[in-house]
Amino acid sequence: MNNDAISFEEALARLEELVNRLEEGNLPLEESLKLFAEGISLTKKCNKHLEQAEKQISILLEDDQGQSVIREEEL
Structure with a gap:
């Protein structure tokens, strides 16, 4: 199986x-x-x-000055 363009869900299902x-x-x-x-x-x-998902979440949780809106302790 070529897994170059496989989604996370597809990869996980195949792993199972x-x-x-x-x-x-x-x-x-x-x-x-x-x-x-x-x-x-x-x-x-x-x-x-x-x-990649973690990076996207980090970007989404930053304010205009690049500071985290939610600290890890709050998660």
Whole structure:
């Protein structure tokens, strides 16, 4: 699966599929390794999506002077 343009939700759903298949434990080693590698790639993609969302939230929570409107303690 090409996951270059995959959404966070799609990546997460695919990760769940991979985990379920790997947990079954009846796959050949080569296929297990292939699915594991895909899972690592999807995990990195999910992390990238989350980092981008965090940046957007930070921008939205800034006032005109660039100061945080809501401090982390308030969250």
